[in-house]
Amino acid sequence: MKILQNILARIVAVVRLDYILNEIFDHFIYRNPPRGKFGPSPFRATRYARRFQILIYHKISPDAHPFFRPLDPALFEKQIAFLRDSYNILNLQELVERSQHGEIPERAVAITFDDGYRDNYTWALPVLKKYSAPATLFVTTGSIGNRQVLWYDRIFDAFRYATTKRAHLRNLKEFEVDLDSEASAKRSLELTIRRAKQLAGGARLKLVEEIEQTLQPDLRSNSRVPMLSWDEIREMQQAGVRFGSHTVTHPILSRVEKAQLKMELTESKMELEAHLKMPVVGFAYPNGQPSDYNEDVKKLLWEAGYLYAVTTNPGFNTVYQDPLELRRGQPWQKDMGLFRLKFFLQRHRREF
Numbered sequence: 473m474k475i476l477q478n479i480l481a482r483i484v485a486v487v488r489l490d491y492i493l494n495e496i497f498d499h500f501i502y503r504n505p506p507r508g509k510f511g512p513s514p515f516r517a518t519r520y521a522r523r524f525q526i527l528i529y530h531k532i533s534p535d536a537h538p539f540f541r542p543l544d545p546a547l548f549e550k551q552i553a554f555l556r557d558s559y560n561i562l563n564l565q566e567l568v569e570r571s572q573h574g575e576i577p578e579r580a581v582a583i584t585f586d587d588g589y590r591d592n593y594t595w596a597l598p599v600l601k602k603y604s605a606p607a608t609l610f611v612t613t614g615s616i617g618n619r620q621v622l623w624y625d626r627i628f629d630a631f632r633y634a635t636t637k638r639a640h641l642r643n644l645k646e647f648e649v650d651l652d653s654e655a656s657a658k659r660s661l662e663l664t665i666r667r668a669k670q671l672a673g674g675a676r677l678k679l680v681e682e683i684e685q686t687l688q689p690d691l692r693s694n695s696r697v698p699m700l701s702w703d704e705i706r707e708m709q710q711a712g713v714r715f716g717s718h719t720v721t722h723p724i725l726s727r728v729e730k731a732q733l734k735m736e737l738t739e740s741k742m743e744l745e746a747h748l749k750m751p752v753v754g755f756a757y758p759n760g761q762p763s764d765y766n767e768d769v770k771k772l773l774w775e776a777g778y779l780y781a782v783t784t785n786p787g788f789n790t791v792y793q794d795p796l797e798l799r800r801g802q803p804w805q806k807d808m809g810l811f812r813l814k815f816f817l818q819r820h821r822r823e824f
Contacts, residue, residue: 481809490816491558497820498522498578505574505791521790524567524580525819526782526800527555531697532599533591538654539628539661545595549602550808555581556603558812563606563714565754568780568798574791583607584782584800586718586756588616590698593708601711609708610718610756610782613740617702622722624665625697626680631661633689641682649687669759672728702747709748716754717741717778724759725769733769737776753779760784760800770796788819 484490502522531542555561562570564582583600585592588611600607615622621629637651644667650656664683668676689695700708709715719725719736728736737755744752755773757765760783773781773796786801793799803814 477810477813478807481807481813484813484816485809488558490812494558494579494816494819504576521792522576522578522580523788523790523819524562524571524576524582525788525815526564526582526584526798527802528782528784528800529583529585529592529596529802530587531589531591532596533589533594535591535697537628537632537697539631539658540625542591545599547806547808548596549599551811552583552599552603552605554808554812555583556605561605564608564782565714565780568754568795571789571791571793572795576791584756585609587612587622587722588700588705588718590700590704593700593704597708597711597713600713606712606714608714608716608754609705610716610754611700611705611740611744612718612720612722612758613743614720614722615699616705617700620699621696622699623668623676623680624722627661627664627668627683629691629695629697630680630683630687630689631657631664633691633695634687635690636686636688639686641679641686644679649683651687669724670727672723673732676723705747714754715744715748715752716756717744717752718756719758722758724764725757726764726766730768730772733772734776737772737778741776741778751777753777755781757781757783786818787821 502520504522529543531540532545532548533542534544535542559581560577560579562577562580562582564584567580567582570576583605585596585607588609592609612622614620631651634651639649641647641649644664647663649660649664651660668679671679705715717740720740721736723736725733725736741752755778762785780795780798782798782800784801785799787799789799803811803818805811805814
């Protein structure tokens, strides 16, 4: 099966079959709804509506992180070059606004980044500028312009730079961390991160602190993955990058109290607007799976002034999509032939 898939991917890339079929689908099959008096009016089943995809990136760096590996800049450039050549890259806010008016352009895609790592400025920005590719970066504001490290990066670093191979974590019911092998380390980390996501506020902080105290990581001055500064964010803004909120501290929103939820949504928005001198209307849910947000969260997003929000549920979006539950993802294949084949199939998966 893998051999056949590789052969198909090469054929698609050589003859640009994905580009040709996208043109056919968008020109002859997928349609925007006709304009009615009160906006777009449904006229066919959803499967015939024109669609757009949103790609998600995090870290772009040559760093060989064993647990949260960044995308290599050379591969990132290949992906952006491919998207520029075969698709129509639009700013996400513009694309959302146009989709809400039933005016999705042909072959439309948007590029996004989460968290606010400095490597987005160092490695990604030059590529985006080279290919004139608009992008949106969703920032976790509590770690911008200071030395604060995101809670999950603290766990990653504790495992990566641990000076002990085995340890028991009381906050995980005497769970034993086993770092004797790469497989056992990844298994222990996966279970630890999963548990940490279930906790909120002080309970999660206690777990993170226990992990650090128990594993005793050797955190050299250059070990931490640096986050963006506000000057770098403003420079990226001047280069055409848009910004949205990714909360203040990156909690799982469905698990926090209403007071903290409001703080995470409003304070991040206010701080971004104060630094950028423009409205911030986009939001990215931390973790972004269906269990990580709910109707109460969406209601507070509207009340706070957000117009759209992105998840990490893969797939495509149409004019019928809830703007506060936009699908977002990307193929993770490193081979570009497989990447473009998977991206094409993701766009049309309900028809295949």
